[in-house]
Amino acid sequence: MLITRVIRAPRPNTIGLLLRRMPPEARKQVEDTHFDAIGLIQTDLPSLFYYTDIGQKAGNVIAVEVVGNCPQHVNTMALLGSNEAVNAAITAIHAVEKQKETSI
Secondary structure (H helix, E strand, O other): OOEEEEEEOOOHHHHHHHHHOOOHHHHHHHHOOOOOEEEEEEEOHHHHHHHHHHHHHHOOOEEEEEOOOOOOOOEEEEEEEOHHHHHHHHHHHHHHHHHHHHHO
């Protein structure tokens, strides 16, 4: 299961919600950084690390964990950057996921 969403031109309240769900060290890194888009990835932990790496290699994005409780044992990562960088990251993630589905 892979869920992705892209938020373009996030509003300040949306950014505030995201900042509250980041670990303190990530929050410090992101608070003073301008970004045009947020890409969200939700999946199991091993896949999350894998897809985050794919996304970072495809686009110049900052990856931060979104912490919280989820009863289904899924985790979320936010990829922050320009619209182009977030698009490139999410597109690469979907391409790898599609490849995986066709090879099964």
